[in-house]
Structures are given as structure tokens and as C-alpha cells.
Amino acid sequence: xxxxxxxxxxxxxxxxxxxxxxxxxxxxxxxxxxxxxxxxxxxxxxxxxxxxxxxxxxxxxxxxxxxxxxxxxxxxxxxxxxxxxxxxxxxxxxxxxxxxxxxxxxxxxxxxxxxxxxxxxxxxxxxxxxxxxxxxxxxxxxxxxxxxxxxxxxxxxxxxxxxxxxxxxxxxxxxxxxxxxxxxxxxxxxxxxxxxxxxxxxxxxxxxxxxxxxxxxxxxxxxxxxxxxxxxxxxxxxxxxxxxxxxxxxxxxxxxxxxxxxxxxxxxxxxxxxxxxxxxxxxxxxxxxxxxxxxxxxxxxxxxxxxxxxxxxxxxxxxxxxxxxxxxxxxxxxxxxxxxxxxxxxxxxxxxxxxxxxxxxxxxxxxxxxxxxxxxxxxxxxxxxxxxxxxxxxxxxxxxxxxxxxxxxxxxxxxxxxxxxxxxxxxxxxxxxxxxxxxxxxxxxxxxxxxxxxxxxxxxxxxxxxxxxxxxxxxxxxxxxxxxxxxxxxxxxxxxxxxxxxxxxxxxxxxxxxxxxxxxxxxxxxxxxxxxxxxxxxxxxxxxxxxxxxxxxxxxxxxxxxxxxxxxxxxxxxxxxxxxxxxxxxxxxxxxxxxxxxxxxxxxx
Numbered sequence: 001x002x003x004x005x006x007x008x009x010x011x012x013x014x015x016x017x018x019x020x021x022x023x024x025x026x027x028x029x030x031x032x033x034x035x036x037x038x039x040x041x042x043x044x045x046x047x048x049x050x051x052x053x054x055x056x057x058x059x060x061x062x063x064x065x066x067x068x069x070x071x072x073x074x075x076x077x078x079x080x081x082x083x084x085x086x087x088x089x090x091x092x093x094x095x096x097x098x099x100x101x102x103x104x105x106x107x108x109x110x111x112x113x114x115x116x117x118x119x120x121x122x123x124x125x126x127x128x129x130x131x132x133x134x135x136x137x138x139x140x141x142x143x144x145x146x147x148x149x150x151x152x153x154x155x156x157x158x159x160x161x162x163x164x165x166x167x168x169x170x171x172x173x174x175x176x177x178x179x180x181x182x183x184x185x186x187x188x189x190x191x192x193x194x195x196x197x198x199x200x201x202x203x204x205x206x207x208x209x210x211x212x213x214x215x216x217x218x219x220x221x222x223x224x225x226x227x228x229x230x231x232x233x234x235x236x237x238x239x240x241x242x243x244x245x246x247x248x249x250x251x252x253x254x255x256x257x258x259x260x261x262x263x264x265x266x267x268x269x270x271x272x273x274x275x276x277x278x279x280x281x282x283x284x285x286x287x288x289x290x291x292x293x294x295x296x297x298x299x300x301x302x303x304x305x306x307x308x309x310x311x312x313x314x315x316x317x318x319x320x321x322x323x324x325x326x327x328x329x330x331x332x333x334x335x336x337x338x339x340x341x342x343x344x345x346x347x348x349x350x351x352x353x354x355x356x357x358x359x360x361x362x363x364x365x366x367x368x369x370x371x372x373x374x375x376x377x378x379x380x381x382x383x384x385x386x387x388x389x390x391x392x393x394x395x396x397x398x399x400x401x402x403x404x405x406x407x408x409x410x411x412x413x414x415x416x417x418x419x420x421x422x423x424x425x426x427x428x429x430x431x432x433x434x435x436x437x438x439x440x441x442x443x444x445x446x447x448x449x450x451x452x453x454x455x456x457x458x459x460x461x462x463x464x465x466x467x468x469x470x471x472x473x474x475x476x477x478x479x480x481x482x483x484x485x486x487x488x489x490x491x492x493x494x495x496x497x498x499x500x501x502x503x504x505x506x507x508x509x510x511x512x513x514x515x516x517x518x519x520x521x522x523x524x525x526x527x528x529x530x531x532x533x534x535x536x537x538x539x540x541x542x543x544x545x546x547x548x549x550x551x552x553x554x555x556x557x558x559x560x561x562x563x564x565x566x567x568x569x570x571x572x573x574x575x576x577x578x579x580x581x582x583x584x585x586x587x588x589x590x591x592x593x594x595x596x597x598x599x600x601x602x603x604x605x
Contacts, residue, residue: 301397341367349477491525
């Protein structure tokens with residue numbers, strides 16, 4: 001390997017200097033602008049060191065752990081002895097390998113760990129030692145944190161999460177001199193990859209106004225309305241909170257009940273209309289639905305006082321009224337995705353209390369209605385963290401999209417943070433044009449009043465699942481009184497809405513409900529068109545008392561869940577005759593502009 005490096009280095013040296021003076025001058029100027037922008041941002045906001053987790057919360061958790069370890073030194077000593085024994089074994093086996101022998105590894109990474117895929121991590125004795133040494137240390141830290149006695153489960157989860165953030169950050173794959181792929185690239189290019197990486201880093205710091213906004217996808221290849229969010233349709237209604245899009249039919253007849261989709265307003269609606277081959281919207285149109293989608297506004301400080309009830313009245317009910325004007329139909333089949341599903345569920349509770357039956361069927365995609373167990377997201381929901389976030393929102397009037405993006409990315413840091421650090425900054429490569437990651441980066445703000453209500457009443461207090469736990473527009477709601485039949489779709493690897501937690505909504509909402517479990521995660525499991533042949537799903541016609549019982553009795557079905565949902569809707573609509581296709585703008589509401597509208601094009605970052 002040394003010969004290959006030397007040979008490549010000779011070629012690179014012959015090619016000329018590593019970094020032309022012009023490039024370094026440009027980098028210096030850009031660095032100066034980045035520092036200046038960051039300082040201006042801190043002075044303007046007075047918010048230095050913004051964090052998604054309160055430092056007070058972190059400090060108290062580690063102090064509690066330290067106190068417990070000090071009270072039980074024998075436990076720590078036992079774990080240290082096990083670590084050192086493994087480390088001595090690693091030294092012995094690595095020495096044996098350097099002498100030409102072969103031996104089994106002491107430790108191995110998880111099967112789905114992509115950090116050490118380069119063959120040099122195993123073929124080269126030095127890098128193999130670095131890899132195993134890191135894994136032993138990371139496992140030791142996780143063991144110490146996870147096995148401390150006398151700490152409540154919530155604090156242990158927080159400590160485990162924070163320890164994983166530290167060990168993930170310290171992986172040798174994240175550093176140029178301990179990553180064989182980066183070293184190889186550096187020799188082959190004469191260091192140009194590091195210069196490009198520095199330029200990429202400054203680009204991302206400039207985009208984040210001094211805060212690192214990692215570019216995850218090449219956005220130059222996408223344009224909303226041209227090659228993404230391109231299903232033909234018309235905006236037929238607009239208020240200060242949302243635009244309502246009606247899509248053009250592709251069948252002569254359509255189902256009597258229009259299909260109305262409420263996406264989350266954490267991100268934009270076009271996750272369900274990315275490109276023709278993976279667009280749920282386009283597919284639903286082809287199945288004979290009159291499809292309407294709410295495109296939420298990307299709010300600024302003028303909408304700071306909008307609360308959860310406003311999203312019901314100015315979002316859900318305004319859409320119902322507009323659809324009735326446009327089609328003459330009073331009842332709809334409704335779909336809510338993630339936070340949009342939580343809004344739909346809360347709205348159904350309000351409608352049950354006010355004898356409103358305008359929802360014929362409800363579909364919930366990866367939707368939490370019971371927040372008792374939200375997984376690692378729960379570590380961001382303690383009182384200190386919420387109060388710190390509310391202070392920032394009170395100043396700005398909204399929650400910054402970067403904070404939510406950072407929170408979600410930290411849940412899968414190796415894939416969504418460090419993978420791009422290595423690719424963009426160490427290898428000096430540009431990210432690929434990937435539609436899903438483009439959408440992920442196109443995040444939105446959230447009004448301060450709404451988000452505070454959502455965090456405190458649902459995530460922190462879990463009041464949505466309680467009878468009359470919350471009130472909307474002055475009306476106490478109880479999801480157990482909801483009688484509309486509901487279809488619940490969850491994803492087995494979802495780290496945002498744990499599937500076992502979403503199951504409880506199907507159990508305690510009062511209609512004839514169906515629960516289906518898709519493969520993959522929060523997005524890929526939902527955006528899974530039938531022709532892709534990806535991600536099987538599980539079905540069970542019964543709803544046992546526990547999610548574990550449901551899975552035990554479930555049957556795995558190949559391919560997408562979309563056809564299963566279509567059959568379910570068809571059965572629920574069996575007594576309704578199809579009607580002539582509805583053309584957007586032909587009803588009482590005229591076209592305002594072509595889809596995808598204006599709101600979706602407003603970028604926050």
C-alpha cells in the first residue's frame with residue numbers, strides 16, 4: 001500500500017502545487033465573510049451557542065451518573081477490567097497479524113454500520129487495529145452509561161444518546177489521517193480534495209449564516225414544479241395558513257368522496273409528489289381519486305400567534321369548505337401524515353364532540369396520537385430544553401428549521417451528519433442529486449404558539465391520548481369518541497414515530513380500524529410505489545391488546561402498502577357510485593394559479 005501511495009504522490013507532485021494561490025485567497029475571503037456573518041447573527045439575536053438540548057439538562061444528567069459511579073466503584077472497576085482485557089487481546093492479535101499470522105477480530109461493528117466499508121479497514125493491519133480499538137472504546141463508553149445503577153430510565157436514555165453522539169463524532173472514519181479512503185484520495189489528488197472540502201465547508205457555513213448547514217443533496221438538479229412536485233393541478237383556495245391544490249384527473253370517472261391530504265408542516269407537502277415514478281399523489285389520481293392536498297405556508301414572525309386550533313380552523317375546516325364549494329361533496333376521505341395526522345386526529349376528536357361527520361374515512365401515516373414513548377426524541381422534551389426553545393421562539397416568533405433538522409439528524413448521526421462530513425469536507429466530493437434528501441433540506445419554520453402547544457401538551461404531557469385532555473377552539477376532545485373508520489400505516493424502522501407507539505391510536509380510536517406495518521423508515525416506508533418492488537409490509541385483520549401481539553399474528557406481504565390501502569378505501573366507499581371526473585377550476589372555486597402554488601416555493605434556509 002505504501003508503494004501505491006508513493007506512486008500516486010509522485011504523480012500529484014508532478015501535476016503542480018496542491019493549492020493555487022488564487023484558491024487560498026478565495027477561501028480566506030470567504031472565511032472572513034463567514035466569521036463576520038456569524039458575529040452579526042449572535043449580536044442581532046443575543047442567542048449565543050444555541051442548542052437543541054439544554055446545557056443544564058446535559059450537565060445534570062452527567063452529574064447524576066458521576067454520583068452513582070462514585071457510589072459503586074466496584075461496578076466501574078469490573079467494566080474497566082473487561083475493557084482492558086479486550087484491549088490486551090487486541091494488541092496481541094494485531095501484533096500476530098503484523099508478523100504475518102491470521103486471527104479472528106476481537107470486535108466487529110454492526111451489520112448496518114457503513115463507516116468501515118472500505119476493504120483497507122480490514123486488509124491493512126494498522127487500520128484494522130484503529131477500527132477495532134475505536135469500537136472497543138465506543139462499546140465501553142456505551143456500557144458504562146447504559147449499565148449504571150440507580151438512575152431512572154429517562155436519564156439513562158438521555159445519557160446513552162449523548163454518549164453515542166460523542167462516540168460517533170470520534171470515529172476514526174471522520175478524520176483525514178485515520179481514514180484510509182481519505183488518505184488515498186489525498187495522495188491521488190495531491191491534496192486537492194482537502195482544498196475542495198474546505199471550500200465546501202465555507203459554502204455550508206455561509207448558507208447557515210455562520211452555523212453549519214450541511215448540504216445533503218445537489219439542489220442544482222431540482223426545481224419545484226419543473227422536475228419535482230410536478231403532478232398537474234391547480235391552487236383553488238388560499239388563506240394566510242395554506243393553499244389548497246386540486247389535481248387534474250386522469251380517469252373518466254372518480255370516486256364520489258374526494259381525497260384530502262394533510263401533510264406535516266415541519267416539511268413541505270411534495271414528499272408525496274416528488275417525481276412521477278414515486279409520487280403518491282399521481283398514483284392516487286390514477287386510481288380514480290379526486291385528490292386535494294394542503295400546502296402549508298412557510299410562516300414568518302407575522303404568524304407567531306397561530307396556534308394548534310388555528311391549524312384546525314384555517315387549515316382542516318377551511319379545506320373542507322373549499323372542497324364542498326369546488327365539488328359539491330360535503331364528505332371526504334382524509335389522509336394525515338405525521339404531524340398532519342396528529343392534527344387530523346385532534347380535529348376528529350373535535351368533530352366527534354360537535355356531531356360533525358364530514359370525514360368518511362381517515363388514514364394516518366406514521367402518526368403519533370399517544371406520546372407516552374417517543375423514543376430518543378424524548379430527550380429533547382424536558383422542561384429545561386422546552387423553556388430554552390420557547391425563549392428563542394419568543395424572540396423570533398417561530399422555530400428555526402435548522403433546529404428541527406438538527407434534532408432529526410442527530411437521531412441517525414452517522415448516516416445524516418458524519419457521512420456527509422466525510423464526503424463533502426474530507427473527500428471534497430459534491431453530494432448527489434437525490435430527490436428525498438433535497439426535500440429533507442427544504443425545511444420550514446413553525447409558529448411559536450403552535451409549536452409550544454404541541455411540545456407541551458402532546459410530547460411532554462401526553463394529553464391528546466387522555467379523555468378531554470386538550471381543548472381546541474374551546475371544545476374538550478376525546479379520541480375514543482371518534483367513529484370514522486381509520487387506516488393506520490406505520491413503519492418498522494421509524495425513529496421519529498415509533499411504530500409500537502402509533503399502534504395505540506388504532507386501538508383506542510372508536511371506529512372500525514386497520515393497522516398496517518410497512519418496512520423501512522419514516523419516509524422511505526411511506527413513499528414506496530408498487531413498481532419499486534421495495535419494502536414488504538405486514539397485515540393483521542385483528543387488533544390485539546399490544547403491538548407485540550399484533551406483530552406476532554401478522555402476515556408479511558410482498559411489496560408496497562399502497563394497493564392494500566386502495567382496497568380498504570374501495571371497500572369503505574363500496575356503496576357510493578363513481579361520478580364524472582372533476583376538473584380543477586370548473587366548480588365554484590376558480591383557479592388561482594397552477595400547482596404547486598406559491599407557498600411551497602418559499603425557502604427558509
